Amino acid sequence: MANYSLVRVFVEKLYTEVREAKLLLLDILHNMMEYTDLRKDVLDTPAMKYFTEYLHSSDEEICAGAARCIGDLAVETQGKTQADGSGTVEVLTDHILGTEKERRPSMAPIVYALMTILIDVEARYRVLKRKSGLLERVVRLAYHPCLEVAVNCIKIATILAESPEGRRFYLENLPKVEALQDLPEPGLRRSAEILASVINWKP
Known part of the structure; x- marks a missing residue:
């Protein structure tokens, strides 16, 4: 319970407008999600929504950090489902289809996150229907x-x-x-x- 409360505090603080705080929070959550129990705790928060919003950031470090966290969550079946149902897949796919991020640091975690999500059959079929x-x-x-x-x-x-x-x-x-x-x-x-x-x- 204490761990879940701590996770929720970190996720809620993702609302911050301070760049350094965003990067620190993304790093903390990424490290926490190495542990299955904490990863599942993060899935019980609106974290996927915030990470997806961060994918729109023009700041490469923030975008990369968000993609890493999405990849962490997508290891779990629930994470794949959340990503498929929250517009995350479309944003990741659009980044890959575009050329502006092709040689930037965020490309690797973006590709990894999408790969992990597409293991889910339903997500795979939907992305092909929308982003052939x-x-x-x-x-x-x-x-x-x-x-x-x-x-x-x-x-x-x-x-x-x-x-x-x-x-x-x-x-x-x-x-x-x-x-x-x-x-x-x-x-x-x-x-x-x-x-x-x-x-x-x-x-």
């Missing part, structure tokens, strides 16, 4: 200079390829997908091979 451009975009981002961004984009493509629409798109663009297996980084090649196997799978 994501299918092509994540393949392009597999060439991103940040390894974390690149590998997680291939993982997103693999998740999306498990849906009929995603698989159909990648089969129609198979040369681009297969080209990923020639990437120089071994980890990327392994991820690309898994993607290709999902696309080419036959019952």
Whole structure:
């Protein structure tokens, strides 16, 4: 109970307009959410709403901190559900579809957060219905200079390829997908091979 009260205090203070306080609170909550019980306590607050609002910040550190926290919450099924129902998925996807954040520090946690959420089948189908451009975009981002961004984009493509629409798109663009297996980084090649196997799978 004491821990929950403390979590709620930190979440409520996210309303602050002071930049340094925002960054500190995001860091504290991120560290707290390493623990399952505290992560679940955060899920029982309006934290997802505040984190999503922070994604609109022009401050890269605040945006990155919010995305990290969303990724923490999305580890839990309840977190995926909250993200899918609160507009979080759309905001994350719009950041990935746009080019303004492509080379900025917030890109890695944004991609990770979306990847974690899309493990949920319903979220996956809804994002494809509303943001079909994501299918092509994540393949392009597999060439991103940040390894974390690149590998997680291939993982997103693999998740999306498990849906009929995603698989159909990648089969129609198979040369681009297969080209990923020639990437120089071994980890990327392994991820690309898994993607290709999902696309080419036959019952």
